[in-house]
Amino acid sequence: MIHGILGIWNYWIVIILMMTGLFIVISRHNLVKKMVGLTIFQTSVFLFYISLGKVQGGTAPILTGYKNTLYSNPLPHVLILTAIVVGVATTALGLALILRIKNEYGTIEENEIASFNTEENSK
């Protein structure tokens, strides 16, 4: 049991980090902070994937030419390369939206925008 927990403790850290990111996304009203939370959330997920690919005593998956070299699994790395780029794309679009919102509403606090919108609705 103890061995088991030691072997998976790394996951738990990653889980805590993920949840911190998610917490920021849900609890903060500032739109930029929400985006930051999203970035932290996603980066933590990347950590999770990369730690999956690790092999004890392995090396980076670049062929060394020696026989019997133990390589870490390249597939999670490939996936995360894609995911990083997708994450940045999301951030960029989100920031563009935030800028427009600031332009139109004069604020980027969610609760202020919400009260603004309800006023608009009741008009």
Add this chain to the structure above:
Amino acid sequence: MAEFFINGFLVFLLAVIAIVAIQSIKVFSTVMLAGAYSLISAIIFVSLDAVDVAFTEAAVGAGLSTVLYIAAMKHLPKREKVVNDNTFFALVVCLVVGCLLVWASFDLPQIGDPMAPIHQHVGPYYITNTKTDMGIPNLVTGVLASYRGYDTLGETVVIFTAGLGVLLLLGDGRNNRDENE
């Protein structure tokens, strides 16, 4: 053992950064913290043998997106107005999701275990065949460009989409606003 402690320290740093990011009411410093978070993750990636990912994370995650944030922050308020009415809800959601993940982690293979399924299936194929199929030593590049090349095409399309979106929202959208006014 040294590696273990270094990693432990880095991960501890990440946790500290994340918690400070929750607390800080200066949006700007949160943004910088996010950059630092990415950078430290990149270092951890290196220690986890993911060199390519580390480079990309450092360049794109820590570099590019921080630049984007900073550029955006020029036009945005620097301070957050703190309202805490969502905290409880957020806490509950995070606890539930977190517990689900912890529960799931009991059946995950241990980190670094070479007998884990992912090191038995599909992965080894790339390690043995990339050289003969592609003739390049970097496995990640090989897989990225060829076996899963279609993902990379999709990734390019995502970037194009986001770029086009930013252009539509900021370039034309604003100008036309002005035209109308």
Add this chain to the structure above:
Amino acid sequence: MIDFSVFQNSLPALQVVVPLLLAPVAVLVTIPFLSWLIALFGSIFCLYSSVSLFLLVSEFGKINYYMGGWLPPYGIEYIIDDASAFMIVLISLMGVFATVYAYQSFKSEINKKSQSKVYGMWLLALGGLLGLVTTGDAFNLFVFLEISSLSSVTLVALGSKNDKRALTAAFNYLLIGAVGATFYVIGVGLLYSITGTLNIADLTLKLSELTDNNSMKAGISFIIIGLMVKAAIFPLHIWLPSAYTFAPSAVAVLLTATATKAALYVLARILFTLLFNADEFTIIILQWVLLPASIVAIFFGTIRAVFEKNIRKLLAFSSLSQIGYITIGLTLGTASGVMASFIHIANHSMMKAALFMGVGAISIQLKKNIEVIDLQGLSRQMPITSSCITVVILSLLGIPLTIGFISKIYLLKAVFSHGNWPILFIIVLTSFLALGYAWKMIENIWMKEPVTTTINLKDDPKIYIPLIFLSIFNILFGIYAYPIVNAAFSASSAIFWKAV
């Protein structure tokens, strides 16, 4: 000289890649009309390729297309079977209608300078959705999920010319969508870690060897949560009402007809392939998660719609409840239930697309978000649009001789064979309550005198042509239900592996 057989063989890839590659072309053309033509060409090409794929599949069976020639599970595989062929035909058909409609909508709702770029975005959204439903790789699915998300977010945000609330709607859509997508990635990661593969078919095979594995259960749960966000299943629907309300008319048509439907399809596929071996867990997911969610969605959506004044929001809430009917079909966990869901996926997208078109035709002219009272006396000013809207509303209510009726009897029959009486009661009760929101539109259109706002409205042929086609479909397939019912039957047997 083009080798035709090569072209024919690579159709599974082309139907996704062609719209994606046409997107930059449409952007670079910079003349709105030409861009529109390119978008139209793209969507018609998709329709052509999906119909020929559909015919191929129904004749020769499943097509597996290996991207780049790498065999799965090492490379990425595209699967066209009866179910995904059903979906691509639906998506591309609705894509063509929406594109025809889009010209007039964008012309008046979006600045001239942006229009070419919007058509590029439009093609990206279309291609993304087609990729979403045909891919056989769990991670590739994520990539296409993001393509379609980001493009739909931008399209929604473009409604800001008329109403700035479109921006907040888009931001919420982006944020919730991104969190959902991340959940999906976590789920895929969990499953990957215990199986080592990303190919969905391979994954299914590997998972069937495992029993009672926490990671498997959690992984599937995360994937389902992620997809529930995209499919707007209660309580993860919160992005949907305002996104549908404030988006440009044509975008609302596209989203309602294709985006949520594609996500629902993927959800169904995941539910009935990955959960193959986890009997008990399947029951938990279906009976204790999805079923209550759909029931609440049906009631919540219907009741909110009854009291809603803004028509687009009304339609959005109605969509929410209709999505509930679709997921109820899935929760039955029987082949006939899945079949009912497929029928309603197709039928609901035809109904809602037509309704959003009809409502858009009015809001395009009034240049504002219209309310129910703005419909007063519409039958005098826009008789054709009014008649089409009326036909489709009747269809939405499930009146005989329309497709809504076909959906309803198949759903009821599926519930009957399952023997679940409370659900039966809920379905019939809510379909009666739907009369509450649908009828107030008909009353205002036909039984009231025009008011000042509606006095200058006119029928516009460029807008009502696709609308007429859709209304005819609403009746045609309601009387001659063979094609949809049969296609849905093969689709459901393709994804429902369990003993039928």
Add this chain to the structure above:
Amino acid sequence: MLDSMNLITLALTPPLIAPFFIYLFRNNENLRDAVGVIGAFISFYATINITSGILNGTEYNLILLNIFNDLSLSFRVTPLGAVFGLLCSGLWILAAIYSIGYMRGNNEKKQTRFYVFYSLSIFGALCVAWSSNLLVLFIFYEFLTFATYPLVAHKETDESIKASRLYLGILVGSSLMLFLPAIIWVWYSVGTLNFTDGGILQNNFNPNHASVLLFLFVFGIGKAALMPLHWWLPAAMVAPTPVSALLHAVAVVKAGVFSILMIICYIFGTEFINSSGSGIFLIWASTITLFLSSIIAIRQDNLKARLAYSTVSQLSYIILGGAIATNYSVIASVSNIMMHGVGKITLFFCAGAIYVSAKITKISDLNGIGYKMPLTFIAFSFGALSIIGIPPFGGSWSKFYLLLGAAQLELTIIILILAISTLLNTYYLLDPVFRAFFMERSNDIKISHHPLTVMPAVCSALLVILLFFCVEPLLNLIYLIVGKI
């Protein structure tokens, strides 16, 4: 002689295509109004041919297309359907003529829309009459509801919109929530929905559940106005009188009871009703309805409302006959569809004629008016006497058979209630005639006749008498049903 398919097509086409011509001729009043009458005659001709063919043992089928694998959109004329079809198309002629008089005499607006939907409603009723399976019946049952909605809401006042909401709410609500599930239950249990002589449920359906199924059916068919679903009928009286006359005395309500009889005869089968004991609750439900509505009718001062409650009561006579499910009671029910239809349309024609001529809607205003419009009131009294069941008027046959049927099963209490109800009928239906002829009028009133409103009333009043003496063909037709079940 046309063959079977063509005859059905010939009967169904006029009401279906008449709307196009009506819309086409919308600017030429005379031409437009003639379309309906011509269509009615063509349709009636075909129906007569079909009916005589049925009497000679010919089968009439028309298969249009398959909706799904095992269900087709098709028509088959059953003897029961022939009776209802004959009633609808026959009275359409009179009603078409009458509505011209009424709409013109009253200067109603949107007459084109009115005629379009009027004709579509007839189409719906005929399709209900000749449907070959439950699904087709349901389809056109709903079609009929929606086709009559614009007629009920015709005046577009707040009152009429409210009433039509109630109309639609009750009819659509009950059919969606009870009727449709019941159909699917049958479909699921038996595998077919075709109307078959002797029923399809015997041996295929758990007799213990039969009561529940029948409950779903009779209360799902809101058009039959069984209490407590009768509210829509008085509410629908806001419609112009031709609508009340043809639709809410003949086509719509009769489509309701007709559907119930079809279900009893061709889905349940009378044997199954009796062996499973599922008819018992229906006997009581209909008895209570017929008694209570008679009492309510007495208290109504509005003429059309009183007629509406009288209709509710008479519909329950028909359902009662079906619920008792003996040969005699079925004869009573089917003949009452015909007798009550003709009788009640006479009453409505007269009510409309009174409204057009004198703008009177209340019974208490009728005092002494009889001598100014004698024909109308004589016709009214003929219709009333027939509905009460007094010879030599048609309605007496059905009352006679109903009593026979009840006596056969020794349902003493029911016979008693029937007797009391008949007394009440006599009072509330003859009360207007009595006032019109034998009471003094305090103030004078101007009368302006429109001939087209009186003539149909007189014709249908004569038809009431004719039906008493020439009941033989009708009874022969009904024996075809009873003989076979």
